[in-house]
Amino acid sequence: MADNLGRAASVTKESFNKIDTSNDTVGAVPLLKTLLEGVEMTEKQLAEVLCLTCVQTLGIFACWSLLS
Secondary structure (H helix, E strand, O other): OHHHHHHHHHHHHHHHHOOOHHHOOOOHHHHHHHHHHHHHHHHHHHHHHHHHHHHHHOOHHHOHHHHO
16 A cells, blocks of 8 residues: 555656646646645655554564655
């Protein structure tokens, strides 16, 4: 699930940068930006929870890859 959030954020960022905002007559761009921010925040929170779980069970060094 965490990797899917990362891929979704990455693809959305790439697509978002290609949007011609001058043609946005319905106001979709701000909504898409908010959606992207939500996906990124969810990904970050999930990584923090997974890391906390790893720290409790495996030790701190096993979790640094989740935060990068």
